[in-house]
Amino acid sequence: MEQLITVNGLSKSFGKEQVLKDISFSIEKGKIYGLIGHNGAGKTTILNSILGLIDYEGEISVLGKSPYDERYKLMEDIAFISDVASLPRFLKVKQLIKMMSDIHPKYNEEKTHEYLQNSNIKLQAKIKSLSKGMLAQLHLALVMSIDAKILVLDEPTLGLDIINRKNFFKQLIDDYMHDGRTIVITTHQVDEIEFLLSNIMFVRAGELILNCPMEEISERYSQLLTNEENANAARELKPIYEDKQFGQTVMMFDKVDAEKLAQYGQVSIPNISDLFVALMQQ
Numbered sequence: 001m002e003q004l005i006t007v008n009g010l011s012k013s014f015g016k017e018q019v020l021k022d023i024s025f026s027i028e029k030g031k032i033y034g035l036i037g038h039n040g041a042g043k044t045t046i047l048n049s050i051l052g053l054i055d056y057e058g059e060i061s062v063l064g065k066s067p068y069d070e071r072y073k074l075m076e077d078i079a080f081i082s083d084v085a086s087l088p089r090f091l092k093v094k095q096l097i098k099m100m101s102d103i104h105p106k107y108n109e110e111k112t113h114e115y116l117q118n119s120n121i122k123l124q125a126k127i128k129s130l131s132k133g134m135l136a137q138l139h140l141a142l143v144m145s146i147d148a149k150i151l152v153l154d155e156p157t158l159g160l161d162i163i164n165r166k167n168f169f170k171q172l173i174d175d176y177m178h179d180g181r182t183i184v185i186t187t188h189q190v191d192e193i194e195f196l197l198s199n200i201m202f203v204r205a206g207e208l209i210l211n212c213p214m215e216e217i218s219e220r221y222s223q224l225l226t227n228e229e230n231a232n233a234a235r236e237l238k239p240i241y242e243d244k245q246f247g248q249t250v251m252m253f254d255k256v257d258a259e260k261l262a263q264y265g266q267v268s269i270p271n272i273s274d275l276f277v278a279l280m281q282q
Contacts, residue, residue, distance in 0.1 A: 002029040004150055004182055005050060009058035012045055019045050020056070021206045027150075027184060032176065034193050035186040036276060037203035043186040046203070047154050050184075051080060063149060076106055079148035081139055081156045089128035093121060093138065106147040115141035115171075133164035140168060144175045153185045157192070165192055172196070194272040202279055209279055218269045222258050224251045226265030234264040241278030252278045 005027035012020040020042050027033055037043045049056040052067030052074065060067055065074050088096065093116075101109045116123075119137050121130065130138065136157065143151065153172075157165040173196045176183060187193055200217070202210035212220070226234050231249045235242075237260065239251035252270055253261060261267045270278070 003027065004029050004063055005184075006061045007046075007050070007058070008060075010046070010049060010060065011057040012042075012049060012054070019206050020049070022058075023203075023206075023208045025201060025208060025211050027182065028199075029149075029182050030180050031198040032183045032196055033185070033199045033201060034190075034197040035184060035201050035203060036188065036190050036272075037186075038188055038280065041203045042206040043203055044154055047152060047184070047186060051075075051078065051152065076104075077149045078152060079143040079146045079150070080152045080154075081143050082154045087127050087135060087139060089126070091127055092123070093125050093127060093130075094123040096127060096138075096142070097123075100142055100145075104146060107142075108145045108147065111145035112141050115144065132160050133167065136160055136164060136168045137171065140171055140175075144179075149182060151181050151183045153183065155187055156185070157187075157189070165189075169193060169196060190276045191271070191273045200272065202276060204280055209282075210275075217272070217275065220255055221270050221275055222253045222256060222261055223268050223270040223274065224253065224261045224265050225249075225268070226251065230264040234261070237261065240282060 003026045007026070008024045010020055010023040011018065023046065035043050035046065045054070048054045049060060050062060050067055052069075052071030055068055062074055063077055067074055091099070097109055097112050100107045100112075116138070119134070119141075121134050121138055127135070127138070140156075157168050160168065169192065172183075175181070176196075185193055197214055199213050200210065201208060224234055224239070226249050228249065234249075234251055237253060237256050240254050241252040243250045252275070258267050
């Protein structure tokens with residue numbers, strides 16, 4: 001599979017504080033990656049490094065180029081959403097579309113109009129009059145109208161209510177299935193993007209602690225619900241996480257045979273939210 005982004009030994013410090021610690025990974029063509037971590041974990045700093053917005057230690061190649069040295073050339077092939085509030089609120093929608101057409105060589109104005117046909121967004125509307133949900137729709141329509149090889153989304157639904165967040169991701173996945181984009185999404189709302197990811201990465205305190213395809217989660221991790229009678233025996237298998245829920249013990253295991261666990265209680269595959277909680281507390 002073609003690798004569009006490779007990161008080797010990425011480190012970054014702001015003053016005396018080291019915020020990224022020797023991170024390495026690759027992004028393959030045609031997949032959707034989730035970069036997951038708490039606020040302040042280093043997600044945005046990783047993206048800013050990939051986009052060439054900050055300097056860094058280590059090696060990064062994006063579409064065969066150095067992002068810091070060749071940023072302006074690279075941005076022709078990368079579309080980026082950081083925050084819907086960044087749209088110029090003094091413009092009308094049609095003026096913003098015209099501006100995009102003037103400044104981006106790979107922007108397709110017709111595509112934006114196609115996207116907006118299925119929305120309540122009027123071309124004559126002032127951007128400052130749009131709801132947060134409409135702003136998110138407009139921002140995504142603009143970005144998806146760029147013939148970019150990589151789409152980067154940094155907390156794209158921050159501040160939206162749950163309905164507008166779901167609508168945003170539905171539109172995103174519909175567009176992705178149509179165009180086969182490569183997408184990188186950062187978020188701390190794990191459960192909302194689990195359904196669309198092909199690969200997942202967890203960042204904790206500047207370190208990459210998990211990096212794998214989604215299908216590997218079910219092969220690697222198991223969750224056990226057990227009672228106090230069996231808990232001590234289960235602990236001999238070295239759980240990576242343990243918690244109490246409604247009088248029973250929940251344990252999570254890495255690379256432990258599910259058949260071994262089944263003798264101690266109910267075994268299941270953890271969802272991404274539960275796995276995130278477990279690994280963040282290690």
